[in-house]
Amino acid sequence: MKTIYKAKYICNQNFNNWLIDHSIIVENGSIIDVLPTSTLLEKNGLKIHDLGNVYLIPGLIETHAHMHVSATHDALDILLNETREQLLLRASENLKKAIYSGVTTLRDLGSRNDIAFPIRDAVKSKIFTSPKLLISGTPITITSGHCYFFGTECDSKNSVIKAIRNQIKLGADHIKLMASGGNFTPTSNPREPQYGFEIIETARKESERLGVYLTAHTLSAQSTKFCVDAGVHNLIHSRFLNKNPSKKYGDYSSEIFSKIAEKGLFVEPTIGAELLRVEAEKQGLPMRKPNWSVAESPITTQDMIDQFTKMEKEGVRLTGGLDMGMAYATFDKSAASAWAMVEFLGNNPWKAIKNMTLLNAECLRIENITGSISPQKSADFITFEKNPIDNIRNLTINPSDVILEGKLLKRNHKIVN
Numbered sequence: 180m181k182t183i184y185k186a187k188y189i190c191n192q193n194f195n196n197w198l199i200d201h202s203i204i205v206e207n208g209s210i211i212d213v214l215p216t217s218t219l220l221e222k223n224g225l226k227i228h229d230l231g232n233v234y235l236i237p238g239l240i241e242t243h244a245h246m247h248v249s250a251t252h253d254a255l256d257i258l259l260n261e262t263r264e265q266l267l268l269r270a271s272e273n274l275k276k277a278i279y280s281g282v283t284t285l286r287d288l289g290s291r292n293d294i295a296f297p298i299r300d301a302v303k304s305k306i307f308t309s310p311k312l313l314i315s316g317t318p319i320t321i322t323s324g325h326c327y328f329f330g331t332e333c334d335s336k337n338s339v340i341k342a343i344r345n346q347i348k349l350g351a352d353h354i355k356l357m358a359s360g361g362n363f364t365p366t367s368n369p370r371e372p373q374y375g376f377e378i379i380e381t382a383r384k385e386s387e388r389l390g391v392y393l394t395a396h397t398l399s400a401q402s403t404k405f406c407v408d409a410g411v412h413n414l415i416h417s418r419f420l421n422k423n424p425s426k427k428y429g430d431y432s433s434e435i436f437s438k439i440a441e442k443g444l445f446v447e448p449t450i451g452a453e454l455l456r457v458e459a460e461k462q463g464l465p466m467r468k469p470n471w472s473v474a475e476s477p478i479t480t481q482d483m484i485d486q487f488t489k490m491e492k493e494g495v496r497l498t499g500g501l502d503m504g505m506a507y508a509t510f511d512k513s514a515a516s517a518w519a520m521v522e523f524l525g526n527n528p529w530k531a532i533k534n535m536t537l538l539n540a541e542c543l544r545i546e547n548i549t550g551s552i553s554p555q556k557s558a559d560f561i562t563f564e565k566n567p568i569d570n571i572r573n574l575t576i577n578p579s580d581v582i583l584e585g586k587l588l589k590r591n592h593k594i595v596n
Contacts, residue, residue: 181206182226182585185216186235186562192553194533197234205558208584212554228587230580234566234573236532237551238283238559238583240539241310241501241513243415243447246270246287247294247329248504252465255363259328263293270298273503273510274309279589280511281578283559285310286543288394288415288500289318289355291329296349308588311559313543316346318355318396319382321373325361325396336378340385347389353543354386358395358411359402359420362470363505370420370472372402380409392544400429407439413542414439415500417446419486424475427482433493440494445542447500448487450523451516452508453480459507467506484523491524498542499535511576521571528571558585 182205188197202219204211247266249257250273261269270290277285287295295314302309319342320330331342343354358374360367367373374382379395379402386393392412397403400419407414421429439446457480460466469477491497499516501508508515513535520531540550549557562580565573581589588595 180226181211183219183228184235184560184582185227185229187232188234188566189213190234190236190532190552192551194529194537194551203235203552203558203560205585208558208586210552210554210556210558213552228590230562233562233564233579235552235560235562236567237536237549238310238561238581239281239513239535240284240286240543240550241277241282241503242286242413242498242539242542243288243449243500243502244273244277244285244510245502245504246273246290246298248290250504250507250509252467252506254467254504254506263291266291266294267298270294271301271307271309274298274302274312275307276510277503277513278308278310278583279581279594280513280576281561281581282310282510282513283561283581283583284540284543284545284549285312286353286500287312287314289315289326289329292316292346292349299350311549311583313352313545315353315355315394316349316351318357319343320357323366324373325357325359325364325367325369327364327366330357336381339374339378339382343382343385343389347391351391353391354382354393356382356393356395356411358397358406359399360470360472361396361398362467362473365470367470368472369398369418369470370422370424371399372405374402374405376405376408379405379411383409383411400431403431404435407435407442407444410442411444413445413447413498415447416449418478420473420478424472427476427478428486431486433489436490436493436495439490440496445496445498446487446490447498447542448483448490449500449502450483450487450519451499451512452502452505453483454519454523455507455512455515464507480523488524496538496542497524497534498539499531500539514574514576517574518571528568528574531571532567532574559583
């Protein structure tokens with residue numbers, strides 16, 4: 180049966196204007212057409228949802244989540260002390276929070292294999308409601324390296340290759356490599372690479388040989404350069420920390436940014452998480468203890484703004500990933516990445532919305548499936564009562580309506596049973 184969703188304002192395919200008084204025709208979970216409502220002929224048997232005077236955009240695509248992490252300042256302590264059963268429950272609750280906040284597709288970028296894959300199976304079996312999931316399972320890291328407590332520890336090229344093959348055997352949609360240390364892990368050093376160029380390039384080639392892409396967490400200047408030279412599809416964080424703990428940044432230049440753009444690599448700046456951190460600090464909330472290597476000379480918000488503004492000027496494509504699960508990056512705050520793109524980087528709201536939908540879909544290589552209100556794509560869309568183009572904060576964490584694959588999950592802020 181065909182279903183019709185009417186709305187006063189619908190985001191057009193170019194992400195530069197609203198279609199006024201249009202309707203989306205849906206069949207078998209896909210968009211069949213988008214037409215002026217005035218041209219529709221009322222027919223018996225059609226299911227019609229008049230969403231009213233709302234602003235309808237594609238469902239948000241979240242590119243960075245850790246489904247079983249608590250998003251509190253003490254997330255590491257909680258993670259290390261919870262049982263598998265508790266982590267499974269936490270993951271399911273986090274994902275339910277995400278879908279009702281408007282996230283219709285979510286990429287998990289590092290969770291325990293015995294959590295991530297059973298959760299995905301449960302979602303496919305419709306045991307609970309969740310965004311559509313793309314998962315890596317355990318990230319690949321060195322012994323005691325970044326996120327070793329839910330990673331696969333590998334200290335050689337051959338062990339990295341074996342780990343990639345094992346993740347693919349389990350059903351991973353992509354591979355996550357920890358190219359540098361990270362702030363979340365006290366036994367790692369964010370200022371130093373965890374792997375050299377040869378291993379990173381080998382990981383990229385092996386991932387592509389098996390039909391998936393490689394993502395790499397990278398904070399050190401050297402590891403980021405290794406990732407760029409190796410052609411890693413998606414650079415996560417992409418900072419340039421200096422090896423010296425008394426200094427902030429190593430060398431970066433327009434040349435390396437141009438190289439990223441020329442190679443067509445995607446960069447995920449995770450600036451939405453920084454915006455949420457700043458807001459939490461202003462509210463007097465407890466902060467996560469900084470990693471020992473950055474405590475002396477931490478990166479400031481302005482440092483990040485300067486770097487990523489320069490990146491955009493060189494044509495680098497910045498995706499919107501929140502790093503859900505880290506301190507204050509809760510699973511209902513995906514929209515914060517769009518807020519930060521406007522408020523920190525000076526993007527216009529249309530670009531921010533496009534980055535959170537179609538550009539993210541391109542990064543995940545699912546742009547033919549979702550990411551815009553277009554015929555033949557999945558009927559994934561959300562609505563808001565106020566115009567997010569007038570104020571990006573009107574892209575709230577509580578959309579009025581949520582539709583996933585043509586099914587109405589939330590109507591007028593209420594969950595539909």
